[in-house]
Amino acid sequence: MTDSATPRKWERFTPAQRLARFGVFLSMAVLLAVSMRTVSVIPEFLWDAPTQMADLFRRMWPPDTASYAENVHDALVETMNIAGMGTMLALVMALPVGVMGASNIVRVPALNWLSKLILVSSRSVNTLVWAILFVAVFGPGALAGTVAIGFRSVGFCGKLLSEALEECDKGPIEALRAAGAPWPSIFLKGYWPQIAPAFWGITLFRWDINVRESAVIGLVGAGGIGVALDTALNLFRWQQVALILLCIFAVVIAAEVLVTKIRQRII
Amino acid sequence: MNDNSCKGNGGGAPRSLIVKDLVKEYVPGKPVLRGISFEVSGCTTVAIIGPSGTGKSTLLRCINRLIDPTRGSIDVAGHEMTHLSGGELRRARQQVGMVFQEFNLVERLTVIENVLCGRLGSVPVWRAWLRRYPQADIDRAFELIEQVGLADFATARADALSGGQRQRVGIARAVMQSPSIIMADEPTSSLDPKTSVEIMGLLNEFSRARGIPILINIHDVNLAKRFADRIIGMARGSVVFDGPPDELADEHLKDIYGGEGWLQ
């Protein structure tokens, strides 16, 4: 067929691609090696960890179920309220910011960037850090926790919301514009029906995450079951710690099951 | 076929469209429309034919300012469109009903609400939000849905309909605006031949019954000849033919579309 002087070669990747991949792997390895060499870990502590953990669990058993009504129940309800209200607060703030970030609705690049900036800063700061900040502002309690959860969730909800808005079918929007509809009506009848399923999906998803998060923000004084956990830890009441952990586990699993069920019904 | 017995053209604003020297340049110096001029009035059906990419869609979208024209003037029922903005533009747009190739329905809303969307320009936002449309509008919407033959589907969701049914909803929505003119952008391109004929017939019917001129972008020359009272042929961004369908000869088509092999 063809002259065999130059045998045809087949390669999955171009040399540049292979070089890039190799570079990535190499830098990962170097990064890992450097970290392992320099991190200040005392190996004895690591080898000792299993015995220590076993000891910890032995002291936790059996969970102190008697103290549920007295210490845990109210805190658990407060945790759920923080998660629920925090999610609501996040949605209220995420809707305008998300709309502002959707480049097909707001055609001002400066506003798009402002929205991106707000969303990224909200996501970059951890819930626990937000909680610290708001405890400083509002003092310890559920209010700080709610606002912290809200501020952390804005970034998440807003980002997904503006992505959903940007993926909207342009056709109906054009039709409503051609009918002379003012933009609030276009949003209500053109965009909203298209993003509604995504909106409820995002809400449920974030609420599920917020249930987990609101269980720990109490460690810095922002209300909820975390406060009870912190107290029990500081007093070395391990059996009470075990009870609280079990309660958190149960609530988190229940929330996840609930979200899965509602999701199946909506979609 | 085309009997010109106009009904319902009783008084009010002149139902007319005057386009003069319309130029549109997406990139400065490269005009897509090179000075289009024509006039339409009364209950005529005007078909605009021409190859794809010649600016037919741009022309229609310029007329109700979904696209801003570069130069020229557009007069819809006595309103000069090119200088308007904000609320005035929205009121002027209500004068122009538009039917789209891909129907452009809001798929997750019901048929009746899609038809009522045609009234969004004049219904206050809070009423639209709470679905408290004026009773007169609701009655008219039901009436129109019946006229396009979808009486049984009024409360079905738009994504449950077939292509032809969706286009019927699209037409009802355009007529719901009580427009002075209806424009249809390739209304039959997404439909099968039989449905296409039905949809064209429906558009013609509305034009006759309400005395509204209809402007249709269409690439199917035979459909255009069958339904239009007048044909405008566009090529390379200009009008190259304007006259009744029986004057449209093969040499015009050659000029419009280029080549001749396809004519046999």
Next chain:
Amino acid sequence: MSAHAAKRPFRPNWGARAGWVLLGIYCLYAVGTLEITWPRFLIGLDNGARFLSEMVPPNFQRWKLLLEGLFETMQIAVIASAFGVALSLPIGLAAARNLMPAWATWPARAVIAVCRSFHPVIFAILFVKAVGFGPLAGILTLIFASIGFIGKLFAEAIEEISLKPVEACRAAGAPFMSLLLYAVLPQVLNRFIGFATYQFDANMRNSTMVGIVGAGGIGGTLFSAFQRFDYDILAAILLSIIALIMCSEYVATRVKAVFND
């Protein structure tokens, strides 16, 4: 005409209405429990203003401490991601119900469920109690968090693959490892790289947090600055955390781009 007037254009959705009412009642109740009062709000505004004014300008004078903290945070994230990803591979595989028998999937799924249900901070607390303060506790914490997150996604990704190539390899008499290598891995590799880079990113964020309970990294510096009311240092730390996370997000996108073309 009159016949139409009787028709209802919109069917009232009683379920949805009841849902809205219930939601409204719940909101009123929940807001009530938050004890928002006007004086408290005013004090809050006052505190917030003072807080912000003390944060500006950020104080970068103790940059050495800051850099040390950031470096430790990175160490924790890198080591935890490496081990976490390496461990979640076999666990995720074991949890895939379409390839593995029930005796393998149940324990693997249980491990993943436990790792997922607890917030990393709770793991961090337990590990700090078990192995003492310092980055080791942070690393262990994030390894468990990674197993919970990627293990689940990886198992789901494997469960979604097409089984036809697997069947073909089996028919050719391939041993189990070749089966994985040739029939399973190619189908999930891209998504797996996506999960792994995302997890690195998440570990970076979380490692700034676990320090708050004493598990090493910049979080510890942050919390002590907060407790000593050094709000200008706090601002500096926050800014550097945001910068670090943005860098890692950028790197993660670039790495994904290398593997996706």
